[in-house]
Amino acid sequence: MFVLLLSLCSQVVAADKETLQLEYVASNAKIVDVINNPSILWQTTDDKVLNLGYSNLSYWVRTSLNIDEKEGPYLLEIAYPVLDQLDVYMLQEGNIFVHQQLGDKQPFVDRPFAHEHFIIPLPNGTHGKVALYIKVRSSSALQLPVVLWTNHDFLINDQVFRIVMGIYFGLMGIMAAYNVLLYFTIRESTLFYYVLYVICLALFSACLSGFAFRYLWPNSLWWNDQAILFFLISSVLTGTYFVMTLLEIGISDKWLYLGCRLILGLGLVLLFSSVFFDYAVMIKLTIAYAVSACIWGVFCRILRLAGKSRLATFYSIAWSSVLIGGIILALNKLDLISQTWFTENALLIGTAIEVACLSIAIGEKLNT
Known part of the structure; x- marks a missing residue:
């Protein structure tokens, strides 16, 4: 009964979430250098979830978000709770309007959203094309399932x-x-x-x-x-x-x-x-x-x-x-x-x- 319920629930959830296609590169550079360096060779992955296994390197990951203000507000979820260090940036027209430092190396109370996963609420009124950059480093398996939710779908x-x-x-x-x-x-x-x-x-x-x-x-x-x-x-x-x-x-x-x-x-x-x-x-x-x-x-x-x-x-x-x-x-x-x-x-x-x-x-x- 447990296995059947788990399978059914996974199918219900899978229908509502938007898993983002990610690009990544191994680098310890700062956000300014990453944004302004067109020579960086970004790699893409065919999998729905970026999985880099166990690695001692720091990685930059990027993607684009298309925000429809009428459907919002939105939440960004990184659904892997044992990542050590995350620096999350959101940009519009080259300007950073969201920056969050997350990871299980920080006290739980410091999170902007009290949840087992890493959740970042997008500011009210956000719309249009948003560039998302994430710098990640972890001693655990380096997996990055990034999902964009509306508040309604996330609660369900x-x-x-x-x-x-x-x-x-x-x-x-x-x-x-x-x-x-x-x-x-x-x-x-x-x-x-x-x-x-x-x-x-x-x-x-x-x-x-x-x-x-x-x-x-x-x-x-x-x-x-x-x-x-x-x-x-x-x-x-x-x-x-x-x-x-x-x-x-x-x-x-x-x-x-x-x-x-x-x-x-x-x-x-x-x-x-x-x-x-x-x-x-x-x-x-x-x-x-x-x-x-x-x-x-x-x-x-x-x-x-x-x-x-x-x-x-x-x-x-x-x-x-x-x-x-x-x-x-x-x-x-x-x-x-x-x-x-x-x-x-x-x-x-x-x-x-x-x-x-x-x-x-x-x-x-x-x-x-």
């Missing part, structure tokens, strides 16, 4: 977005709450690790979607970066403990046990190292680590659940869903596949399916 889109995310976080919260109550009743360690795993996954998703920065730590800039690494690594660690208890992997299962211990050890090293090393380096290592751990979880199922049909079925669906979703999201961030609605939300879909199937798998184990 935002309501749909919040309903979908509310259902997702509600699902995660229900699963965690139900199983923690069950744990206090029967004291089964599998339930304890499952609850920790679900909480870490939900917080990781909250970090990626910008909700955590807005509602949980709007003034903690350092932690906002670290939280993505912390909760992704913590999800792998708690997930590995969960797999070991669900599948009853003990010392007698020599190679499986050693493999799980290796994943736990590497996770602790990454968790400690993330405090001292550059985010751009650590996020690539963490993504590779998380995908490898998911593959190991599938391998453990093959060796431990042969012949246990019902538990094997639910476990396989669960782990395959999050593995596929995680790989698609990783390929998206590494600029190996285009950013679309599906690639951006693949992990949300995968984890929603996963937590439901794992809960059923726990029930099957307890029944057995």
Whole structure:
């Protein structure tokens, strides 16, 4: 039901938004130099969303806006909440009339519009052709989905977005709450690790979607970066403990046990190292680590659940869903596949399916 609703909502929203065609160039120049230098070789992209992967460079991005005053007022949305630094300029007849500094390196309260994404209201009375220039630099994946909305269409889109995310976080919260109550009743360690795993996954998703920065730590800039690494690594660690208890992997299962211990050890090293090393380096290592751990979880199922049909079925669906979703999201961030609605939300879909199937798998184990 969650996946069907998410798909339906995406189709409704896609009909109303105007995604802008962007040109870009790698440069650290000032706005005056960029505007007045006709020799700059701007590159165009065929994708609807500019995706430059992980890069240490600064980029200038430009496009043109055609503003119909009768349809306004308008909002400009940059729908990727983990960008570090954004300088947004709007010009008419060569004169700058809007300049906003944005990014998750600034306190949330400094934003001109309180929202998880970066929103810039256009001044009332703006009409005609407007030149848009954006200077962007980020240690996260450098993606720039730029959308021009009327206020009316934005409000409709935002309501749909919040309903979908509310259902997702509600699902995660229900699963965690139900199983923690069950744990206090029967004291089964599998339930304890499952609850920790679900909480870490939900917080990781909250970090990626910008909700955590807005509602949980709007003034903690350092932690906002670290939280993505912390909760992704913590999800792998708690997930590995969960797999070991669900599948009853003990010392007698020599190679499986050693493999799980290796994943736990590497996770602790990454968790400690993330405090001292550059985010751009650590996020690539963490993504590779998380995908490898998911593959190991599938391998453990093959060796431990042969012949246990019902538990094997639910476990396989669960782990395959999050593995596929995680790989698609990783390929998206590494600029190996285009950013679309599906690639951006693949992990949300995968984890929603996963937590439901794992809960059923726990029930099957307890029944057995």
